[in-house]
Amino acid sequence: MDAYLLDFVIQHREEAVTPWVVALTTATRPAFVMVGALVASALLMVTHRAMPLFPAAAVGLSWVSSTALKYVCGRERPSRELQLLYEYNPSFPSGHATTAFAAAMVLALLCRRWWVLTVWIVAAAVGLSRLYVGVHWPSDVLAGALLGAAIAAATFAVMRKVAAEGAS
Numbered sequence: 001m002d003a004y005l006l007d008f009v010i011q012h013r014e015e016a017v018t019p020w021v022v023a024l025t026t027a028t029r030p031a032f033v034m035v036g037a038l039v040a041s042a043l044l045m046v047t048h049r050a051m052p053l054f055p056a057a058a059v060g061l062s063w064v065s066s067t068a069l070k071y072v073c074g075r076e077r078p079s080r081e082l083q084l085l086y087e088y089n090p091s092f093p094s095g096h097a098t099t100a101f102a103a104a105m106v107l108a109l110l111c112r113r114w115w116v117l118t119v120w121i122v123a124a125a126v127g128l129s130r131l132y133v134g135v136h137w138p139s140d141v142l143a144g145a146l147l148g149a150a151i152a153a154a155t156f157a158v159m160r161k162v163a164a165e166g167a168s
Helices: 002-011 018-027 030-046 054-073 095-111 116-132 138-167
Strands: none
Touching: 002 116, 002 138, 018 116, 030 054, 030 095, 054 095, 054 138, 095 116, 095 138, 116 138
16 A cells, blocks of 8 residues: 555656655754744743743654654665655654644644644645655655654643643
8 A cells, every 4th residue: 555655646746846845845854843843942931831842842752753763663765766855764654744743733732723724734745745755655654643743742731731730
């Protein structure tokens, strides 16, 4: 199923779309998403909001977890001939999908506004971009998405409980 779905995406690449997809996947490297999470945490500190470390903790834990799992699982990436960008580390799970979905969950839990749907769409686009550029199997992206969202949700629950206990 992985090979079939990846082949489908690759067979439907469009020359006009490719530069945009490459730009998206480059702009959403896990390190860049982490910088965004650190900025969000700093802004929450300045505005005296509750749980200011939540964005940085959730994205950071997600990134570290996906990186560790890559080396534990050791799954090879799709064939180099399919890749528009070269990636050298193991494939499973997708770090881009993990951090994108962690960031989406952070925003969903903190903001709860109608535009948060846009963030989920962007996270899905990041995952699809990894297939489009041929560097991940679909199951890598799905696992990364689930891992990132789950770690962010768990981080939120733990930090909220700790904050509530500290307030009492």
